[in-house]
Each structure stands twice: as structure tokens, then as C-alpha cells.
Amino acid sequence: MKTNRLKMACAILAMSIAILFAQSASAQPASKGKIAVVISTLNNPWFVVLGDTAKARAIELGYDATIFDSQNDTAKEAASFENIIASGYKAILFNPTDANGSVANVQRAKAAGIPVFCIDREINSTNAATSQMLSDSYSGCVKLGQYFVKTVGKEGEYAELLGIVGDNNTWNRSKGFHSVVDRYSGLKMVAQQSGNFDRSKGLEVMESILQAHPNIKAVFCGNDAMAMGAYQALVSASKDKQVKVFGFDGADDVVKMIAEGKIAATGMQFPKVMARKSAEFADEYLKGKRDFPQKVPVPVELVTQENVAKYGDYGKK
């Protein structure tokens, strides 16, 4: 009798365990492993879109994905990499904080056998990351510079808000813009200051520029967050009709402001395209592919009041 009861209890227990496992298996397919998405800062909606899209695509491809925020700090970025390496992640989708300062982190991951795929921003090395998916900032700003001359004219004073000084994108954008605008001797840059790619800093820097140079006709900003900050400063100083604002990124808010006639133009960088493709590269790598191009340029398109209807939601409609 006792033996029968024991047998029955064991059978019930075994069935319960089998049902539990069957349910969890049918509810969620087994993960292929973990992918880390390391983003330079989540204090900017453009990078939030970049990170969220990379994470979502990695999940679609069957991985668990986690976002790490470097808060524009290479020390925090290094700590995230150590955590990622120690926690058994299979690949890293990486938006670096500093073109030089981030190289060591990528090399550490590579030494640990973890492939790194850079998104949007590059590192100054061609043998650390598996591949780098990079916005063609220079060419985008050449187009923006040409449009700047067309709309502002060939004479007048203007200011420039630079991004993070250690980031190559800052200089690629600035150099692309100046490769055009500097050819017109009548256009004079009266101020060039870093707004750190940050909206609040952009506002603050623009306020001080306006005090020193009240007659500027335009401001070129190295990203859209600073462009929004600059526009806010112009509104406060009642100079938003006098000064044309040019941004770069293709942030949704700025695209809307272009449609409303508040901002003159921006460069659309397609963060969703870059993020998705990087996750797909990581998947291909984990399936065995090894021959990736080191640098994959992603085009930047000029968004103006004439063609703004074609753009939105961080890409082309």
C-alpha cells in the first residue's frame, strides 16, 4: 500500500515537472545567448532609438539583449565591458564614447573572444572591432554646408557648436561643413564652441555666443540635441527669426521643427538601419561568418523644408 502511494506521488511529481518544462518551452524558445548593447549616452533620444532598435533586433534574432549606458564616460564604459566579459555575453553592439579611449575596451573584449560591432561612432583602430557601421558624417555635412550657403547666402557672420571634442564624428561633421563654407570668404565664423552634443549645454553656449555676437545670421550645430538647445536660446533672445539653425542627426523632434519652419535643415543618419544591421552582423558572426568589411559607411541624407515630408521616425517614411 505504502509502495503504491509512493509510486503514485512520484508519477504525479514527474508529470508536474514535465508539464512545467513543456509550458516554459512552448512559451519562449531557447535563447541563443546574450548580446550586450553599449551606448555612449541615453541622455539623448537619438541614442535611445539606436540602443532600443539594436536590442529589439537582437531579441528578434533569438538572443537575450541588455543595454548598458556609458553616460559619455570612458570609465563607466570600461566598467560595463568588464561586466560584459565576466558575464558570458556572446557579442557586443557598441556605440563608443571616445574614438581613442574606447579602443582598449574593444581590444579586451576581442582578447576574451567576444566580437564587437561598432555602431555610428568609430574607434581609431582597424584591427580591434569585427566591423564598424558608421554614418558618413563628413559627406552629410558637405551637403549640409552646400545648403547652408544656398540659404544663408555667401556673406555674414555665423557660429558653430561642436560636439564632444574626442569624438571623430565631431570633427568629420565640422570638417565636412567647413570644406564647403570656408570657400566663401564673405562667410565669417565668429564663434566655435563645444556643446558636448548635449541640449542643455547647447542652450548655455548659444546664450553666451548671442551676447558676444548679436548679429549672427546662422548657427551650425554638430547634432540635433544642440540644435534644439540653440533654438531655445534664440527664442528666449527673440532672435529665432534672424538666426537660421542647422542640426545633424535626423532626430524626430527636429524633423518636426523643420516642417514647422523653426529649424532650417538637418542630416538624416538612419540610426534604425545602422542598429538593425549591426545586430544582424553579430548574428551572422555567431553563425560562423568571419569576412566582414571593417568599415561600412551609411549614407546621410539632407532634410530641408523642401523635402521634409519624406522623413520621420528616424528614417525615410
Place this chain on the structure above:
Amino acid sequence: MRIVRWLIAIAIIAAVCWLFPLFHVVRLKAERAAAAFNATDFAETFWTNKLLPSIDKAVNAGTLVADIQSDPATAKKKYSRGVGLSDSYFYFVTGTGRVMAVSEDAISLAITDKATNAEVALQAGLIFGDAIRDGTGMLDASAYPNSQDFNDISAALNHIVETRVLPELRERARIGTTISFTGCAEVDDESSDLKPLKIVPIQTKSP
């Protein structure tokens, strides 16, 4: 006596450190300057040793223009090259044309005998963009750790076009005369860049 011993010991340590210094002071700026990429020198060498000798690899302008007129998609497939994920593409093209119009920014040419509109526009004003750098496929962004260097190449090549190629082109360009040319075209927008095909010249001659 003790003091003398100490002095001897310090002298020996000082001598060892002098002969075998524990660290060297290196001027970082000088090292960086030595390693700095010189885009102007690079562009000059590339222009002479690679670009000009590769002219025979360019597609014939007559063939390309005819194919673009009949089916731009097929022409793109057959003769163009793209870069990365870009929808823009490039043609490396050579040919001969009759000058139809001359302006500050462009020399307009007819390639086919019966053409009444310009089929090619040789760019003759300020040169911007990456047509020369990316148009032939001989330079690859992956070879440059810092993309600023790669972008500087574009500006340096455009400078060579402006200072060396365009002055000769402007001298030759008289309405009705014939000009032979080789150059690169960047097509960003097919509605405006194909008819006429906008070409940045790297060489022009009077046939």
C-alpha cells in the same frame, strides 16, 4: 665615516641611474606629428601613380549615356559601384563630346551626334563631395583607422581637380569645340544627376 659611506652609496646609485635611466621622457607631440597622415602627399601620389594610369578602366561615355537613356537601372547594374549601405553610386567614365554651353559651374557636352540637349556636364566650379575618392573603387575606408584621414583625401583630391584640371578645361571650353575627358560621377539623386550626367573631371584633352 658613516656619512662618507652614504655619500658613496648615493654616488653609485646616481651613476647607475644616469647610465640606465628608469624612464625616458618622450615628446608626445613630436611623435604624433611624425605619425600624422598627410592627405596632400597621399593624394598627390595616388593621383600620379594610380588614378591617371587607371583611365583605361573607365566606361565609355557614349555607351553609358545610351544605356542611361534607355534604362538607368540596367546602366547602374552594369557600370556603377556603390559604397557601404548607400543608395548613391558612382561611375568612372571616359569619352569625347562637343561643347554645347559654358557656365561658371559646368561645361555642357553632347556625346552623341544627334544630341540637342547636353548629355554630360563637366563640373567646372568649386568641387565638393567624394566622386574622385570613391568613384574608381581604388580607395577603401576600411584601410584608414581614423576616417578623418580618409575624408581629408577627398578634399585633397578635389583641390587637385580645382587647381590642375579645371584651369585647362576652361581654356579649352569653347562652344562647338570637341573635348576628350575622363572623370567620376556621383549619383545621389537620379532625377537631377543623370540627365545630364554630372562628371568631376580628372583629365581633359583636345582630341
